[in-house]
Amino acid sequence: MSGRLVTLEGGEGAGKSTVLEAVRARLMRRGIEVVVTREPGGTALGEAVRALVLDPSRRGVCAESELLLMFAARAQLVREVILPAVREGRWVLSDRFTDASYAYQGGGRGQPHVRIAALEGWAAPIEPDLTLLLDIGVAEGMARAGARGRADRIEQEDAGFFERVRAAYRERAAAEPARFRVIDAGRPVEAVREAACAAVDAYLDALGASR
Numbered sequence: 709m710s711g712r713l714v715t716l717e718g719g720e721g722a723g724k725s726t727v728l729e730a731v732r733a734r735l736m737r738r739g740i741e742v743v744v745t746r747e748p749g750g751t752a753l754g755e756a757v758r759a760l761v762l763d764p765s766r767r768g769v770c771a772e773s774e775l776l777l778m779f780a781a782r783a784q785l786v787r788e789v790i791l792p793a794v795r796e797g798r799w800v801l802s803d804r805f806t807d808a809s810y811a812y813q814g815g816g817r818g819q820p821h822v823r824i825a826a827l828e829g830w831a832a833p834i835e836p837d838l839t840l841l842l843d844i845g846v847a848e849g850m851a852r853a854g855a856r857g858r859a860d861r862i863e864q865e866d867a868g869f870f871e872r873v874r875a876a877y878r879e880r881a882a883a884e885p886a887r888f889r890v891i892d893a894g895r896p897v898e899a900v901r902e903a904a905c906a907a908v909d910a911y912l913d914a915l916g917a918s919r
């Protein structure tokens with residue numbers, strides 16, 4: 709089977725980290741070699757950018773800089789990790805990818821869609837094959853994340869910002885139903901994990917059927 713890019717997305721407190729390991733384990737159980745990565749990050753350069761862009765003490769980061777930093781990390785990740793792995797037939801499971809820029813920098817910060825699309829076209833020219841969107845109400849997600857006790861710079865935004873992020877994610881999912889699976893992340897952990905794994909199983913079964 710050829711390589712694939714699978715991404716996990718969601719707003720504040722959606723539980724991506726909690727679900728990621730279950731999805732990885734399910735793919736491996738189905739005989740697939742998985743490379744796990746995250747955004748921003750996943751390379752030495754990307755992790756340095758992550759520390760910079762999420763540093764809660766850094767004030768006054770403009771939306772344009774934030775967007776460019778996300779894509780600087782992504783360009784490196786695509787070339788250093790994702791494209792080589794996919795070309796070698798492995799699957800990459802990424803905790804966030806370009807949809808996050810459309811949601812956070814586009815929906816949240818108001819950066820124009822065309823500007824993000826232009827960056828995507830040359831800096832990160834690969835689209836995920838499957839995207840699991842963990843969707844949760846903003847108040848509930850913020851309560852979960854708040855209970856965790858640490859907040860990066862972007863997590864310190866207000867509920868209105870996260871409402872715009874959520875709306876942007878949902879719009880993208882509605883526009884691309886073949887790629888997205890929207891998972892109700894407001895349920896107990898086990899139910900969310902199961903729904904995510906079931907979506908992966910269904911995707912794999914469909915691939916098998918079409919081979």
Ligand code: Z5A
Pocket residue numbers: 718719720721722723724725726727747748762778803804805806807808809810812813852853855856860862863893894895896897898900
């Ligand atoms: N960002 C961006 O702006 N633009 C971009 O292009 C990209 C990223 C790529 C870092 O992302 C930030 O970068 C993020 C978006 C921005 N900032 N914000 N906001 P990240 O993905 O690394 O950070 P994160 O959003 O905080 O994700 P996370 O750490 O993986 O958190 P999570 O998705 O909310 O997952 P969690 O840690 O598994 O769950 C949160 C808490 O809820 C935790 O205590 C769990 O035990 C609990 N939890 C999880 N699931 C459940 C259920 N089902 N019930 C009850 N409690 C639960």
